[in-house]
Amino acid sequence: MRRLALVAALLLPVAGHAGEAAPVSDDPALEERVMRLSHDLRCLVCQNQSIAESNAPLAVDLRNQVREQFLAGKDEAAVVDYLVARYGDFVLYLPPFKGTTLLLWLGPGLLLIAGAGWLGWRLRRRVREVPPPLSAEEHARATALLDGTAKPSQESRS
Template structure:
């Protein structure tokens, strides 16, 4: 009985979205335009899905807004401009290159160049660093170990 109650409680948040579906326009060409543009727009709730893939209420509303804009005679660029003006560049999966998105576009390349530069600097520095010379005692011990004539010390056993 407890398991049934747990399953019912966990599925409750998803029950509200199960029956929702975006209204489909009578014109299949219009609906195809809506869905094509919807694949280029990010769901602001899900953030990893387009509004075409998401069934979140906001995604349904955005698809309806796209449909209404097309019915009003606007082209795709005007619809995108309307949504960007209302929700910002985040609504686009492929944001434009401008001052606010410069780090988004150039960040990976800058990190790659910085990492390669650091790695090169570190490798050059490692080559220049000579290991400290062995003392006469350490040299004699190493030679004895290589010959097999030395007994292992307590330090090497632990």
């Protein structure tokens, strides 16, 4: 969380200029490469959109950086490495499997197994629980309710 706050604080001066329209290249092949890679990169502001879908100033800036890296002759792997070095694995929609992302990859499965285990344990325990016996008055009332001969109580009228 601190790392994201630090990144956001460092990017505020850059974000002021990033809201301007993105310079679109005249080369359609370059723009197609930029957009293809942009769909694999997460917007650090929106977090649920790629930088291709987002119009946030930071997303525009990241698309511009991708475009500049391609214009400098770098391939997609080098551009991704550059962005990961600046913003961390969080910028990737599909982060790599490594020690720092282990919980991210294994966490959902572990939670599912733990939840299924707890549910099984609870259901087994519930089967073994014996309900307390009814008193004679409760038994008579239940019988009357089932027979349809019970008188309406004060509680049911209000």
